[in-house]
Amino acid sequence: MTNQESSSDMTELERLRAENQRLRALNEQAFGYIRAKVNDLLDVVGTRTLRPEELDDQSMVALDPIGIVATTFRHVLENVRETNRQLQVAHSEIQTIFDTVGSAVLVVDPQRRIVSFNRQASRLLVGHSEDVTGQCCNQVLCEADPTPEQCVFLQVMDTGREAIIRGRQLRDRFFDVIAAPHFDENGRILHVVMAYHDVTEARRVEKMKSEFVSTAAHELRSPLATIMGYADLLLNGPEQSREQTRDCLTLILNRSEHLAHIVSDLLDISRLEAGEGLKLTFEPCRLDLLCREAAWGHQEASDNHPIEFDLPDDGAVVEGDHYALAQILENLLSNAIKYSPRGGTIRIGIRKEQSCCELTVADHGLGMTAEQIAHVFEKFYRANTTNTGVPGTGLGMTIVKYLVDAHHGRIAIDSTPGAGTTVRILLPVEQPVNT
Amino acid sequence: MTIETLELDIRGQVCPSCLLLTLREVNNHHVALSEGRAILTVLVDSRDATSTIPAAVKNMGLAAQLDKIEDYYRVVIARPEERP
Numbered sequence: 001m002t003n004q005e006s007s008s009d010m011t012e013l014e015r016l017r018a019e020n021q022r023l024r025a026l027n028e029q030a031f032g033y034i035r036a037k038v039n040d041l042l043d044v045v046g047t048r049t050l051r052p053e054e055l056d057d058q059s060m061v062a063l064d065p066i067g068i069v070a071t072t073f074r075h076v077l078e079n080v081r082e083t084n085r086q087l088q089v090a091h092s093e094i095q096t097i098f099d100t101v102g103s104a105v106l107v108v109d110p111q112r113r114i115v116s117f118n119r120q121a122s123r124l125l126v127g128h129s130e131d132v133t134g135q136c137c138n139q140v141l142c143e144a145d146p147t148p149e150q151c152v153f154l155q156v157m158d159t160g161r162e163a164i165i166r167g168r169q170l171r172d173r174f175f176d177v178i179a180a181p182h183f184d185e186n187g188r189i190l191h192v193v194m195a196y197h198d199v200t201e202a203r204r205v206e207k208m209k210s211e212f213v214s215t216a217a218h219e220l221r222s223p224l225a226t227i228m229g230y231a232d233l234l235l236n237g238p239e240q241s242r243e244q245t246r247d248c249l250t251l252i253l254n255r256s257e258h259l260a261h262i263v264s265d266l267l268d269i270s271r272l273e274a275g276e277g278l279k280l281t282f283e284p285c286r287l288d289l290l291c292r293e294a295a296w297g298h299q300e301a302s303d304n305h306p307i308e309f310d311l312p313d314d315g316a317v318v319e320g321d322h323y324a325l326a327q328i329l330e331n332l333l334s335n336a337i338k339y340s341p342r343g344g345t346i347r348i349g350i351r352k353e354q355s356c357c358e359l360t361v362a363d364h365g366l367g368m369t370a371e372q373i374a375h376v377f378e379k380f381y382r383a384n385t386t387n388t389g390v391p392g393t394g395l396g397m398t399i400v401k402y403l404v405d406a407h408h409g410r411i412a413i414d415s416t417p418g419a420g421t422t423v424r425i426l427l428p429v430e431q432p433v434n435t
Numbered sequence: 436m437t438i439e440t441l442e443l444d445i446r447g448q449v450c451p452s453c454l455l456l457t458l459r460e461v462n463n464h465h466v467a468l469s470e471g472r473a474i475l476t477v478l479v480d481s482r483d484a485t486s487t488i489p490a491a492v493k494n495m496g497l498a499a500q501l502d503k504i505e506d507y508y509r510v511v512i513a514r515p516e517e518r519p
Contacts, residue, residue, distance in 0.1 A: 045458075047451040047487045054449060068455050071462040072495065079496035 031057045034066070041069040104175075104196040107182075110189055112136040112153060124198055125170060137194075141170055152179035156192045166199075173200045208381055208394065216393050219262055223255035265395045269379055272402055280321035280406055282431050287316040287325065287357055291348045294329035304342045305363075307333075310349035316357050319431045324403045331396040332361040332423050339421070340365035356409075356428050364420040373413050377401040408432060439473040446507050450483035457488050461495065461512060468497055471514040480507040488512075 038060065039049040050060060098105060104121035108114050114132050122129050125141055132140050137153065148154040155163035162180045169175075175196040184190040230248040234240065240248065288311040295307045318325075329348075336346045344364045351358040368376065375381045379398040404411045408428050415421040443460045445453050457477050467473035477488065485508050489499035498515040501508060 042451050042454075045454065045487075046490050047454045047483065050451055055452060063452070063455060065451075065455050068459045068462065072458045072491065075462065075465055075495040079494065082496065 031060075035060065038065045038069075041066065045069060045072065102197070104198070106137055106141075106194045106196070107191050108137045108153060108194065109191055110157065112138060114140065115191055121196070124173065124175075125196060127171070143171075152177045152194055153192050155179070156181050157189065160189065167203070168196075170196075173198060174203050175199060208378070212394055216262070216266075219393055220259065223258045226255045227252050227259075262393060265393055265399060268399050269395050272399075280324055282319050282321060284317050285320045285322050285325055287318050287320075287359060287427070288312065288350055289315070290322075290325050290329055291350065291359075294326065294333050295348065297330065298333055298337060305337050305340055306343075306345045308345055308347045310347060312350060312352055316350045316352055318357050318407075318427045318429055320407050320427060321403075324406065325427075328400050328403050328425065329359075329361075331400050335396060336361055336363035336365065336421070339363065344420075355430070356426050359425045359427065360422055362420065362422040367417040367419050367421055368413070368415040369417055373415055376413065436472065438471070439467060441473055441475045442478070443475065444478045446478055446480045448479070449481045450487055453479050453481045453484035454487045454491060457484070457510075457512075458491060461492060461497070465495070468512065469514060471516065473513075475512040477510040477512065478504075478507055479510060482508075484508070485510070 035050065035052070035057075042049060042065070050065065055063065098116075098118045099120075101118065102120065104124045105118045106114060106121050106125070107116045113134055114137055117126070117132065126132055138146060138151070142151075146154070148158065150165065150168065152163045152165050155165075156179045160181055162178065164179075165177045167174050168177050176199050177194060177196050179192055179194040181189045182191040182193055230252050234245065234248055291309065291311060295309075298305075298307070333346070333348070340346060340363045347360070347362045349360045349362070351360075376397050377400075379395055381394050381398075401411055404425055404427070408431060410426045412424045413421060414424070441460070441464060443457060445456050448456065457479075460475060460477070461468065464473050464475060468475060479485070479488070485501055488510050489501060492499050492512050496515070497512050500511045502511075
């Protein structure tokens with residue numbers, strides 16, 4: 001080997017050493033980069049870093065942590081997508097329930113701002129369909145600043161527990177209000193959910209029932225007092241002439257019949273309430289004769305209320321239950337007399353059509369408003385409760401409606417306050433075959 | 436349906452290797468585990484792994500039940516509906 005050749009080899013060796021050092025540095029840099037990225041990934045999956053003393057570079061590469069975590073992330077992503085899909089379905093279901101539930105529901109934040117509300121809330125509480133999100137609930141719902149006793153929101157914010165207020169009046173309606181807090185992960189109230197259950201109708205029915213009890217008590221007590229008084233007179237009073245005794249017994253009989261009528265109404269309603277219905281026997285009935293019989297039963301009253309007839313000369317026959325039709329006429333006539341001033345004429349008419357008969361009972365009495373007519377067939381409803389002089393249980397028209405329906409008929413009322421009322425009933429001449 | 440029972444014994448390993456080895460096994464059998472056709476039992480003695488493994492498999496839509504057995508832990512990984 002010449003000196004020249006030896007010098008050339010040394011130069012090549014130096015170059016290779018330098019190249020080797022550069023490659024080592026690059027290698028370390030690459031492993032450092034990989035380890036740093038692996039550690040980033042491990043931090044994301046919730047564990048600590050891979051220390052070189054636990055796993056050297058070659059073992060780390062062999063383990064393929066990036067591949068493992070990447071595949072894991074793919075599975076996590078699939079799970080997140082599936083969870084999102086299920087959440088969307090659940091959200092859609094909750095939204096449907098939210099909108100279809102009978103109560104009005106409002107969700108407000110701790111500053112009383114409305115976060116969400118359902119359709120019933122728009123209809124019952126807000127009164128219009130505009131978006132009230134972000135507005136304060138007390139400004140939207142309450143006419144004045146409510147006291148804590150009137151406000152479930154204030155009670156929930158004060159106690160951190162569910163609160164209930166019964167019979168809260170908002171505008172012209174009454175609500176049972178239930179409110180509950182919704183907490184965040186730190187236990188702070190995030191939202192207050194308030195459900196308003198409309199009890200306006202229930203309160204109205206309750207009031208009607210209450211009025212009915214006092215009315216029924218009065219209705220039962222008045223004839224009872226007459227019966228007891230005259231019975232006492234006959235038993236303990238001075239001896240009566242035969243004619244006086246007869247008058248007393250006639251009054252006792254009349255009042256007893258009146259009592260029986262009230263009890264009969266109550267039993268009929270009780271049966272209808274229980275869904276038992278009434279047993280009707282359909283046969284050809286002379287409606288015109290039934291009208292005259294009903295008027296004859298009110299002969300005493302008709303001295304004060306002249307009854308006029310507009311009945312067909314050749315009679316009017318419908319297929320119906322004799323007693324039920326008599327009861328319809330009795331109730332209509334009784335109402336017409338009760339709600340008419342002395343001397344007010346009552347007119348009973350029948351108009352025959354091809355397949356039905358129209359029965360009308362018209363008076364010139366107190367009359368009713370449109371709102372009163374809307375409720376007149378509800379049980380215990382009495383249109384003129386302020387007029388305590390008018391007796392009644394509020395069951396008569398309910399029974400009439402039921403009996404007309406049972407005859408496949410129709411009933412309509414025309415009335416003007418102060419001018420009188422006309423009740424029209426259309427009854428089919430023949431009942432359907434399968435009746 | 437028969438349920439395949441898989442076992443991974445990584446006692447002696449420390450986290451994060453425990454977690455990585457478990458995740459690799461879960462990835463290898465992910466479909467069978469997700470469909471309830473397999474249950475994976477991991478035997479581990481690293482205390483860190485008792486929190487990292489259940490948390491990671493939960494993110495993947497699986498459930499894990501942890502039991503202490505003498506001086507090691509048994510982590511049973513399965514579909515949530517068939518939580519052992």
